[in-house]
Amino acid sequence: MWSTASLRLALAFSVIFGLGSAILIIGVDYGLLRFAEDEVRHDLNHQMEVMRDGVARVGPEGLIRRLEAQRRNRDARRYLFLVVTPQGHSFSNGLTRAAVNDEGFRQNIGTTKRPTRFPDQKPNMLVLSQTLQDGTLLAIGRDTQHLDELRGGIRAFALWSGVGIIVFAIIAGLAIGYVFLGRLQMVNRSVERIISGKISERLPPIGFGREFDDLARNLNLMLERQEATMGALETVSEGIAHDLRTPLSRLRNRMDELQAAADNPEKRQAAIDYAVQEMEQISALFESLLVLARVEGGQTENKGVPVDLAMLVEEVGEAYRPVLEDAGGVLRLLPAQGGDSDSLMVKGDASLLMQALSNLIENALVHAVGQPDISVMVQQDDGYMLLSVADRGPGIPAEERGNVLRRFYRMDRSRSRPGSGLGLAMCAAVAKWHGGELMLRDNQPGLRVEMKLPALRRGADDAASASAVGNG
Amino acid sequence: MSACGGVLMKMLVVEDDPQTRAFIVQGMRQNGYVVDEADNGDAGLDLALVDSYDVLVVDRMLPGCSGLDLIRTMRTQGIATPCLILSAVGAVENRVEGLNVGADDYLTKPFAFSELLARVQALGRRAPLMGxxxxxxxxxxxxxxxxxxxxxxxxxxxxxxxxxxxxxxxxxxxxxxxxxxxxxxxxxxxxxxxxxxxxxxxxxxxxxxxxxxxxxxxxxxxxxxxxxxxxxx
Incomplete structure (x- = not known):
């Protein structure tokens, strides 16, 4: 709890509160004193008026007599008077000529003796004086001790309330900091656990407002994405470990053969050829793994180039036609059932789709029994394009269909055939990447693999369609 | 032996892995090429800018400036020497990126020497193809x-x-x-x-x-x- 962040938060609070209350108190202090001072001036002005009035009625000498008479009057003792007649007579009850201007207000500090409650303090006094036309000087002063007391009171109040506010702010800051930072600490612990390998952990909500919870939620989404990517990578590494060892060990065997056959040129050549073949297989496997990892990890973004599926089928199909015909088989390419090929467009990556289609055709070829009979077809289906490859081979039993989409999974009967076990997994990943799916169906007999891909929406940019296929 | 119809071809190989470089250089020399070599991007770029070559083989990842930078700089200097990029990353977008900076061909590692030789020969002959x-x-x-x-x-x-x-x-x-x-x-x-x-x-x-x-x-x-x-x- 006494972490620096918590303390800093509290200090920041107290500085803000302290400044705020200081400004408030300075304002109050100024306003109140002004008001009190104005009141004193007003009072002096009033008394001056009464004195002028007296002079007007009874003359200066008369005024002096009256003041003499009032010397013992309790009320009058609040004021100090000085009256000097033109003849030089004067009255004073403590106010000296030195403390008095000829005209106007004067603030005297510690200059007069005074009848106050605090004899030990030097009095402050505000004096108003006026010289009448006949030369009579009138002066009246009033103790402003109460103003000083007021000022002192406000200062003391300001000081103590300031201290109180700061103490309160520090306590409040620490308390809020304790709760808030405690939540952050929970999140932090959570992150630490994730770092140390518990990748399924998710962050708790931070609270204190939508923004903080949004932050936690987004971080969690990021973690989920991360976990999926890591999962994909993990499967890949397992696959590599598992499936690269086989060709590597075969390569190793070839090298041993090569060593043994050093003096038999024919055998040597054969061993070299095999070794190169194994190498190429390893490279190809590696390449497929990388493509798969990229597609599944979502690192390659679907930038959405329009791809003409009819053209794709034509190009890839024609590439394979001689291979099939050499095997005595038949290849049927069936673009568009009744539709113009213009509308057989999807948004995606031509190169990935080409590779997927090529995988599907090769799968059908590899698993053909006798003469291969392969149909490649594109159809429209309610906002989707169905790119399908059907064969008349043995097919895949319904209960195996989920498995064959997994990486490196190979049915027992396929183990002796060429292939990496990645073909269908890759096609499924490519379909998913395009926002579609891969479906395995019974072709009665044979297997029918359908890639369901979202169709390119009309009005979307399809100008580049023709160039999307081909010279990738 | 000569590389191309009796005319000596001069090439530059920029590759940081000494074994791969030695393998390429030796093979190319055996096929009649006159070969210069560099083991980093900056040295390769200096050579490419100063000397004139018939063809360049450049690794994509190099110490100093990368293979892509090397080719880009060379092209902005107006040097049109055909270039082949060697790379361990072979995804289509990497390939496109390479061709976009001005490379003429792209070969993914691991490669067979015969593949490299065929491509280099094709590049060396590209110019007269036009006519x-x-x-x-x-x-x-x-x-x-x-x-x-x-x-x-x-x-x-x-x-x-x-x-x-x-x-x-x-x-x-x-x-x-x-x-x-x-x-x-x-x-x-x-x-x-x-x-x-x-x-x-x-x-x-x-x-x-x-x-x-x-x-x-x-x-x-x-x-x-x-x-x-x-x-x-």
């Missing part, structure tokens, strides 16, 4: 590109459009070895390695029409590498 005549003649084989007409010994041979494209590609590189990968990339747009031997099947079809029933075979198989269309010596 090739409409009608190409290899021994008694005549290919008219504009009319899509092929005759051998005066006899018209009917080819499908795919077969014609294949023959034309080989004819433009007469006497030169063309690898299966080059054909897959150029004619079918396959930037991956199909398991079945597509190219061989197409070549055997073409052979059946071009070479069968004639005494002299013009399409020669280069063992473990590819094919070459060539008049007999």
């Amino acid at each position: 090739q005549p409409e009608t190409m003649r290899i021994a008694d084989l005549e290919i008219d590109s504009s009319a899509h007409r092929v005759t051998r010994g005066g006899k018209v041979i009917e080819l499908t459009s795919h077969e014609f494209k294949l023959l034309e590609y080989l004819a433009k590189r007469t006497g030169q070895v063309v690898t299966r990968t080059m054909l897959l990339e150029a004619l079918w747009g396959f930037h991956f390695d199909p398991r079945t031997n597509i190219v061989d099947a197409h070549i055997s079809r073409l052979r059946a029409k071009i070479d069968r029933n004639f005494d002299v075979e013009l399409i020669r198989t280069v063992r473990g590498v590819g094919y070459a269309l060539q008049a007999p010596q």
Whole structure:
């Protein structure tokens, strides 16, 4: 709890509160004193008026007599008077000529003796004086001790309330900091656990407002994405470990053969050829793994180039036609059932789709029994394009269909055939990447693999369609 | 031995892995190339800017400036020397990125030396390709590109459009070895390695029409590498 962040938060609070209350108190202090001072001036002005009035009625000498008479009057003792007649007579009850201007207000500090409650303090006094036309000087002063007391009171109040506010702010800051930072600490612990390998952990909500919870939620989404990517990578590494060892060990065997056959040129050549073949297989496997990892990890973004599926089928199909015909088989390419090929467009990556289609055709070829009979077809289906490859081979039993989409999974009967076990997994990943799916169906007999891909929406940019296929 | 029709070809190899570099340099020298080498991007760029080469082989990831930067800088300096990028990353977008900075070809590691040699030879010959005549003649084989007409010994041979494209590609590189990968990339747009031997099947079809029933075979198989269309010596 006494972490620096918590303390800093509290200090920041107290500085803000302290400044705020200081400004408030300075304002109050100024306003109140002004008001009190104005009141004193007003009072002096009033008394001056009464004195002028007296002079007007009874003359200066008369005024002096009256003041003499009032010397013992309790009320009058609040004021100090000085009256000097033109003849030089004067009255004073403590106010000296030195403390008095000829005209106007004067603030005297510690200059007069005074009848106050605090004899030990030097009095402050505000004096108003006026010289009448006949030369009579009138002066009246009033103790402003109460103003000083007021000022002192406000200062003391300001000081103590300031201290109180700061103490309160520090306590409040620490308390809020304790709760808030405690939540952050929970999140932090959570992150630490994730770092140390518990990748399924998710962050708790931070609270204190939508923004903080949004932050936690987004971080969690990021973690989920991360976990999926890591999962994909993990499967890949397992696959590599598992499936690269086989060709590597075969390569190793070839090298041993090569060593043994050093003096038999024919055998040597054969061993070299095999070794190169194994190498190429390893490279190809590696390449497929990388493509798969990229597609599944979502690192390659679907930038959405329009791809003409009819053209794709034509190009890839024609590439394979001689291979099939050499095997005595038949290849049927069936673009568009009744539709113009213009509308057989999807948004995606031509190169990935080409590779997927090529995988599907090769799968059908590899698993053909006798003469291969392969149909490649594109159809429209309610906002989707169905790119399908059907064969008349043995097919895949319904209960195996989920498995064959997994990486490196190979049915027992396929183990002796060429292939990496990645073909269908890759096609499924490519379909998913395009926002579609891969479906395995019974072709009665044979297997029918359908890639369901979202169709390119009309009005979307399809100008580049023709160039999307081909010279990738 | 000479690289290209008796003219000495001068090439620069920029590759940081000493074994790969030595392997390429030695192989190229054996094939008659005059080879300079650099083990980092900056040294490679200096050489490429100062000296004039017929062809460059540049690794993509290099210490100093990267292979892509090297080619980009060279191109902005107006040097049009054909460049081949060697790279361990072979995804289509990496390839496109490479070609976009001005590289002419892209080869993914691991590669066979024969593949590299065939591509380098193709690059070295690229310039004169432009001025090739409409009608190409290899021994008694005549290919008219504009009319899509092929005759051998005066006899018209009917080819499908795919077969014609294949023959034309080989004819433009007469006497030169063309690898299966080059054909897959150029004619079918396959930037991956199909398991079945597509190219061989197409070549055997073409052979059946071009070479069968004639005494002299013009399409020669280069063992473990590819094919070459060539008049007999």
